[in-house]
Amino acid sequence: MRTARDSTLFSKQIERMFSAIAPTYDLLNRLLSCGQDIYWRKAAVDRLEPASGQELLDVATGTGDVALEIGRRMPGALQVIGVDFSLPMLERAKVKILRRGLEKTVRLEQGCGENLPFRNNRFDGVTCAFGIRNYGNVVLGLREMYRVLRGEGKVVILEFSLPSNSLLRSLYTFYFERVLPGLGKIVSRHDTAYSYLPRSVSGFPSRDGFAKMMEETGFENVAYRDLTFGIVTLYSGIKNEA
Ligand SMILES: C[S@@+](CC[C@H](N)C(=O)[O-])C[C@H]1O[C@@H](n2cnc3c(N)ncnc32)[C@H](O)[C@@H]1O
Incomplete structure (x- = not known):
């Protein structure tokens, strides 16, 4: 467990x-996941089951793909807010929102998870895709999602995990630890971001461990299911009425 000071320093580094x-970011997402990331976000929005008149929050929205997927399904009929602490990520999201004419449906705010x-x-549903693994304090992040959800509101979280099958796990670990960091470094020109990725995934709790968290x-009906051989896990839960 990080101290409050360590977690603030960690978050600063992550934001930078x-x-x-x-x-x-978007180009590498498509490339490194062979396009699977589009399917993962669609699966998350399917699980969310957005409905007309709702107000929804996408935490750690990044370049806004989950918020945009929600907005695309019901333009003008609901409201989505995407929140992230990185301004350059939000600026990319803004361009995509305008390009798709979704500015009345999807709004952005800078803020910390x-x-x-x-x-x-306040919100009928909260999503978080590949964000919470990067939090300085994961417990606090979950508590905040819970706090802003209304009673019976749904949380949907996507996170990377490792395949349970040992052969697939070895193959995937080779790709994830040996191939992906090099490709990521060449395209992003960032020395460490794509070697941080596999490290952060192995440091994240197991499926059962995260479901327990x-x-x-306070979430009820907590459930999870694996996507794409278990390289991603989709978690969901409901805020109880109390
Ligand atoms: C891997 S990206 C995921 C972006 C987006 N959800 C997606 O599906 O592509 C992680 C995002 O989480 C944001 N993030 C990480 N920790 C955060 C925090 N504590 N508060 C707000 N945003 C955070 C980062 O700035 C980054 O945009």
């Missing part, structure tokens, strides 16, 4: 890292 790789700038019980936060 994502700000530096923002220009090539561990201290969300929203009142209690969600339950300890």
